Amino acid sequence: MSPNTTRRRADRPTRTSGAALVCVLALLSTVTALLQTMAVPVLGKMSRDLEVSTAAIGWVVTINLLAAAVLTPVLSKSGDLHGRRRLVLVVVVAVAAGSLLAAATSSYWLLLVARAVQGASFCLFPLSVGILRDHLAPRRLPLGLSFLTGAISVGAGAGLVLTGILTHGDRDYRNIFWFTLTVALVLLVLALVVIPRDRPHRTGRVDWTGGFLLGVALILLLLAMTQGNDWGWASVTTVGCLVGAVVTFAVWLTVENRVREPLVPIAMLRDRTLASANAIGFFIGFGMFLIFLAITALVQVPESHGHGFSASVLETSLVYLLPAASIGIIASPLGGMWVSRFGGRATLLVSSVVGLLGYLQLLAFHDRAWQVIMGGVITNAAFSMGFAAVPAVVTAVVRPHETALANAMASITRSAGSALGSALVVALIAGHLMPDDHPHESVFVIVFSIGAATMALSILITAVGIPRRQDVAAQTTGRDPRPTP
Numbered sequence: 001m002s003p004n005t006t007r008r009r010a011d012r013p014t015r016t017s018g019a020a021l022v023c024v025l026a027l028l029s030t031v032t033a034l035l036q037t038m039a040v041p042v043l044g045k046m047s048r049d050l051e052v053s054t055a056a057i058g059w060v061v062t063i064n065l066l067a068a069a070v071l072t073p074v075l076s077k078s079g080d081l082h083g084r085r086r087l088v089l090v091v092v093v094a095v096a097a098g099s100l101l102a103a104a105t106s107s108y109w110l111l112l113v114a115r116a117v118q119g120a121s122f123c124l125f126p127l128s129v130g131i132l133r134d135h136l137a138p139r140r141l142p143l144g145l146s147f148l149t150g151a152i153s154v155g156a157g158a159g160l161v162l163t164g165i166l167t168h169g170d171r172d173y174r175n176i177f178w179f180t181l182t183v184a185l186v187l188l189v190l191a192l193v194v195i196p197r198d199r200p201h202r203t204g205r206v207d208w209t210g211g212f213l214l215g216v217a218l219i220l221l222l223l224a225m226t227q228g229n230d231w232g233w234a235s236v237t238t239v240g241c242l243v244g245a246v247v248t249f250a251v252w253l254t255v256e257n258r259v260r261e262p263l264v265p266i267a268m269l270r271d272r273t274l275a276s277a278n279a280i281g282f283f284i285g286f287g288m289f290l291i292f293l294a295i296t297a298l299v300q301v302p303e304s305h306g307h308g309f310s311a312s313v314l315e316t317s318l319v320y321l322l323p324a325a326s327i328g329i330i331a332s333p334l335g336g337m338w339v340s341r342f343g344g345r346a347t348l349l350v351s352s353v354v355g356l357l358g359y360l361q362l363l364a365f366h367d368r369a370w371q372v373i374m375g376g377v378i379t380n381a382a383f384s385m386g387f388a389a390v391p392a393v394v395t396a397v398v399r400p401h402e403t404a405l406a407n408a409m410a411s412i413t414r415s416a417g418s419a420l421g422s423a424l425v426v427a428l429i430a431g432h433l434m435p436d437d438h439p440h441e442s443v444f445v446i447v448f449s450i451g452a453a454t455m456a457l458s459i460l461i462t463a464v465g466i467p468r469r470q471d472v473a474a475q476t477t478g479r480d481p482r483p484t485p
Contacts (some may be wrong), residue, residue, distance in 0.1 A: 002351055004297040018136055023143050025128040025217075028187055029148045030155030031095060034180055036066065036418075037159040037325065040292050042173045042315045044300060049173065050108045055226050055439065058242065058426030061293070062222055063112050065285075065419035067119025071214040072411045073263045075123040076130075077206050084127045084134075085195045091127075092191060094120040094350055097186035103177035114177075125152070126411050143336060145391050148467045150431045152332070157325035164317030184332065196289035209265030213252035218416065220245035225423040229286050229431040230401060238365075264409055268398075274406065276465025277393045280348055280411040283454045284386045285417030287355060293425040294370060297439055303432065307441040309369055319369070324376030330385035335388030344393035345466040347385060352462055355382030363448040379451070390414075393466065424450070 036353040039046075042472045079087035098117030107110055114130065132144045144180055166175040194322055224241035231238045256262040299320045301308025311320060322481045338347040358378030365371040398406040425447060 006431065007131070013073060018140065018144075018192050021196070022132070024149050024187075024190050025131060027150035028092070028124045028146050028191065029128060029151040030158065031092075031180070031187065032124055033152045033155030034159040034162075034183065035059075035095070035118050035121050037156045037175045037292065038180070039064075040162065040296055041313050041321065042176070043296070044166050045167065045173050046111075050106075050111070052108050053230075053430070054081070054339035054433070055230060055426055055430040057178075058110070058226060058422065058430075059112060059113055061289070062113040062226065062422045062426065063290070063418055064119045065415050066114040066215070066222060067217050068122035069412050069415040069419060070211050071120045072123040074125065074208070075209045075412075076126045077261075077263070079127050079130065081206070083198050084131050085191075088124060088127050088131075089188065091120045091124055092184055092188045092226050093117075096181055096188065099181035099184060100179045103145045103174045103181060104323075115219060118180075118450065120338055121424065122411060122415055125485060128323075129395065131195065131198070133395065134144055134198060141335075143172055143340070145336060145388065145395070147333070147336075148391075149211055152328065154326075154329055156328065157322055158458070160317040160321045160325055164314040166314075168314045175368055190338040195412035198438050207259055207261060207263035210252060213248055213255060214263065217245050217248040217252055218419065219250060221421045222419060225420070225427050226430070229427060232265060250418055265406075266414060268406060268409065272395060273398065273466050274409075275474050276461050277390050277439060278410055279392045279449070279461050280352070280386060280458050281410045282417035283382050283391070284459045285414035286421035287359075287379065287451050287454055288383050288418075289418045290425060290447055290451050291324065292321065292445055293374055293422060295324070295376050296424070297429055298366065299369075299372060299445050301438045302436070305438065305441075307367065308438065309372075320373055320376065323373050324380040327377050328387075331381040331384035332388045336392070338385070339389050339392045344389045344396070345362060345462060345468060346460045347389040348393070348466065349459065351382045351385035351389065352455050352458040354385070355379050356452055356459065358382060359448050359452035363445065363452060366444060366448070382455070387434045 013397045043057050043060065046060060047054060050057070075091060078196055094117055098114045098120075101117070102111055102114035105114065128148055129145065132148070133141060138142050153448075162179060163176055166179060220241045224238050224245065228238045249485050253266065256264055257268045269278065296316055298307070299311040299316055302311045302312075309315075309320075334353065335347055338350070355378075356376050358381075361371070361378065362375035366375065394406050394410050428446060429439045429445045432443045434440060
């Protein structure tokens with residue numbers, strides 16, 4: 001056998017069971033959701049234990065989302081260059097390390113470092129999408145994608161249940177991080193065994209400069225949003241952060257337009273369909289954390305104030321947040337089936353309309369427990385359907401070697417939306433506190449109004465920005481719908 005033949009065989013991706021691969025990648029996707037949701041119900045407990053303010057403790061969520069926005073494209077591009085399987089393993093190790101640090105420390109600042117490291121988990125989804133496209137038959141790809149998005153919802157629900165159980169009563173909030181450490185170690189073994197070896201699609205380099213500039217711009221913006229109430233909105237520090245964010249973002253755009261291999265291919269956004277899908281992904285991420293944080297804060301307000309339910313951490317997790325998170329088990333596969341049958345445009349229109357109705361219901365009716373639960377279920381059903389539709393829309397209009405990068409770009413916009421949604425709720429709460437440090441009802445009226453506005457924009461963008469021909473492209477057998485140059 002010639003050396004060239006041996007080398008060609010070694011370069012071929014190894015094969016594994018499609019069902020086993022989908023299951024392991026779905027489990028990996030749950031890690032992202034676990035790390036997103038497990039910290040939300042215990043923010044109040046963390047604030048008291050670490051003796052920091054409401055605005056400061058909000059960064060436990062925000063910095064995780066911020067790190068995700070920066071690390072997702074960097075690690076996804078590295079997956080293209082060095083192999084997606086290898087990067088999946090690296091990310092799982094990072095999640096384990098971040099979980100260990102968060103579980104072992106009593107320092108607020110080290111907790112933020114740990115949460116930033118855990119933000120690497122967000123790139124597991126785009127890497128998994130690329131792995132599926134490489135190893136699944138094209139006709140099975142839409143269903144495989146729906147399982148990944150459904151797993152995110154399952155993970156969100158499981159995270160809330162486990163948070164309630166692990167921190168019930170006076171139990172230490174650090175128990176949640178010991179749990180995620182265990183999960184990461186188990187999934188590391190499964191990934192080693194099941195994910196097939198692959199080869200890089202192409203050569204190139206990672207745009208570290210672009211990643212640094214994007215991170216700085218987002219940090220400055222979020223600092224202004226979350227600390228503006230304490231610093232003063234007209235203070236030199238707040239205004240300086242806002243101006244710095246605008247200038248840094250402008251420099252980032254200039255860099256991305258000039259480098260040969262940008263972190264974020266701005267040119268891709270010249271495609272109307274991709275630009276629209278990314279905008280909708282932004283609203284999905286924004287709306288999801290708007291709902292989770294707003295419901296958490298609302299239900300933990302004492303009943304004596306007239307707009308709360310005196311919920312404990314366990315009640316917040318199991319009664320109020322779990323139904324909303326769990327609806328994705330149904331809504332995500334449903335969204336995947338609708339994408340296959342009706343196309344991405346129709347699915348996104350339906351999900352946006354449902355999301356608008358959910359926000360309007362919460363805006364008008366939120367003084368009964370069942371009304372809050374129902375509003376959360378409706379809105380998160382919409383987000384889960386949207387999660388299933390956006391990757392299918394993106395995947396259908398890019399070439400195979402661009403799949404991970406295009407989905408990474410969608411993850412950036414979704415993560416940036418999540419970070420901004422989280423920062424906005426934290427800023428509104430911090431600026432409208434009653435004497436006992438619980439938020440006024442006006443906070444939730446504002447939040448639900450903003451959410452309704454974003455869903456209305458999503459409807460408009462989908463109707464105008466995603467052409468009907470995309471419905472046909474989304475139902476193709478996975479071939480690139482654009483002509484090969």
